[in-house]
Amino acid sequence: MSSSSSSSSSMSSSRSSSSSSSSSSRYSHKKQQRRKNKQKEDQDAGHFEYQIGMKIKAGQFVITRFLGDGTFGRVLEVKTCNATCNNYYAMKCIRAVERYIESAKIETKILWYIQDKDKNGAFNIVRLFTSFERYDNYFMVFERLGKSLYDIIKQNNYIGFPIQYVQSFAKQIIISVAFLHQNQLTHTDLKPENILTTNCEYKLVPFKGKQIWVPEREILKIIDFGGATFDHEYHSTVINTRQYRAPEVIMGYPKWNENSDIWCIACVLLELYTGELYFQNKDDLEHIAMIEKAIGPMNYRHFKNSKYKTFFNYDQKYFDQHRSYFKWNSVAPSDSAIERVKKLKTFEELIPAKHALFIDLIRKMLQIDPEERMPLRKLIHHQFFQQVFQD
Numbered sequence: 338m339s340s341s342s343s344s345s346s347s348m349s350s351s352r353s354s355s356s357s358s359s360s361s362s363r364y365s366h367k368k369q370q371r372r373k374n375k376q377k378e379d380q381d382a383g384h385f386e387y388q389i390g391m392k393i394k395a396g397q398f399v400i401t402r403f404l405g406d407g408t409f410g411r412v413l414e415v416k417t418c419n420a421t422c423n424n425y426y427a428m429k430c431i432r433a434v435e436r437y438i439e440s441a442k443i444e445t446k447i448l449w450y451i452q453d454k455d456k457n458g459a460f461n462i463v464r465l466f467t468s469f470e471r472y473d474n475y476f477m478v479f480e481r482l483g484k485s486l487y488d489i490i491k492q493n494n495y496i497g498f499p500i501q502y503v504q505s506f507a508k509q510i511i512i513s514v515a516f517l518h519q520n521q522l523t524h525t526d527l528k529p530e531n532i533l534t535t536n537c538e539y540k541l542v543p544f545k546g547k548q549i550w551v552p553e554r555e556i557l558k559i560i561d562f563g564g565a566t567f568d569h570e571y572h573s574t575v576i577n578t579r580q581y582r583a584p585e586v587i588m589g590y591p592k593w594n595e596n597s598d599i600w601c602i603a604c605v606l607l608e609l610y611t612g613e614l615y616f617q618n619k620d621d622l623e624h625i626a627m628i629e630k631a632i633g634p635m636n637y638r639h640f641k642n643s644k645y646k647t648f649f650n651y652d653q654k655y656f657d658q659h660r661s662y663f664k665w666n667s668v669a670p671s672d673s674a675i676e677r678v679k680k681l682k683t684f685e686e687l688i689p690a691k692h693a694l695f696i697d698l699i700r701k702m703l704q705i706d707p708e709e710r711m712p713l714r715k716l717i718h719h720q721f722f723q724q725v726f727q728d
């Protein structure tokens with residue numbers, strides 16, 4: 338593996354935020370909702386106006402560069418105005434829109450709660466340093482991290498990561514989210530955009546006959562606690578970015594739980610491995626058809642409390658009376674949807690036998706019944722993490 342400062346810098350210079358680079362189909366429900374609301378208002382209303390070099394918070398920080406834009410506002414890099422050291426931070430500037438500010442304040446509270454539980458920062462969760470209001474905007478100052486895993490995958494032309502990296506990333510993500518679960522929190526929006534590398538140094542390594550970028554240090558951090566939900570709190574009916582959504586969420590179960598994060602992590606790991614979204618679908622029924630192809634049939638037990646229960650009970654068009662089986666072709670909205678489902682590769686088609694333990698790990702996480710998914714604290718001890726991979 339070669340490492341060079343010139344290669345590192347070329348990766349850093351073309352850095353772009355996932356919030357500005359993601360395609361709309363990858364937007365989380367939270368963002369879809371924001372987008373709908375946004376139609377009613379001026380797109381730029383309430384954005385924090387800034388210039389590079391501008392000082393903020395009584396001269397404590399100076400703005401050094403733009404990192405990314407999002408519906409909630411924008412993320413800027415700032416440094417402390419201190420003659421002796423230059424500490425860089427990422428400042429999330431929330432637009433002066435009441436609901437965004439309210440939701441950012443809740444995110445702040447959750448981050449303080451987590452930091453109180455993880456005083457030494459051992460669980461790979463982004464550190465928040467301070468938050469403050471200035472005129473009508475609200476600001477959250479975080480440790481400055483590097484690119485997201487999605488940004489790197491994109492930069493590498495959607496080729497995925499070598500298995501050793503997937504193994505290392507998987508372990509960190511599982512440990513980190515297990516810690517959240519242990520503290521009664523479900524993240525609800527786990528995806529490669531919300532998992533960041535910790536520094537801005539990257540190196541090129543050979544993979545599948547090409548050279549791909551990987552982080553110089555493999556340490557990751559989880560960000561974006563805007564949708565994080567405590568076990569005892571109200572559970573929104575729709576969470577997650579569509580493609581990472583677990584069956585119980587797709588089907589509108591009244592009470593999903595932290596096991597929905599386990600499903601998301603499995604989807605993330607498949608994406609890290611292949612470079613592509615696994616369940617690349619456009620609507621719920623197509624998604625269910627894909628899940629059936631990958632994992633096996635859903636039956637009445639899976640549907641009985643869901644918003645699709647009537648499909649099972651009353652409509653022979655969708656379900657075979659005897660087999661309790663969802664008939665995808667009869668409800669598919671288009672031939673292209675049928676094609677997409679046909680094209681979905683099974684785990685065995687996608688992952689060679691030498692990585693069978695990876696398939697086993699994924700299967701333990703992608704159980705249709707949330708209670709049958711292996712809890713993260715147990716998954717940490719899965720044999721996949723003991724295997725030493727050459728390639």
Ligand SMILES: Nc1ncnc2c1ncn2[C@@H]1O[C@H](COP(=O)(O)OP(=O)(O)O)[C@@H](O)[C@H]1O
Nearest residue numbers: 354355356405407412427479480481482561563
């Ligand atoms: N601490 C950070 N360091 C560097 N970039 C960050 C940091 N936090 C957020 N970003 C960038 O800003 C984007 C949006 O931040 P995020 O908290 O995920 O907001 P949203 O709720 O809009 O998804 C991220 O995807 C990332 O590219």
Ligand SMILES: [Mg+2]
Nearest residue numbers: 530531560561
């Ligand atoms: Mg995000």
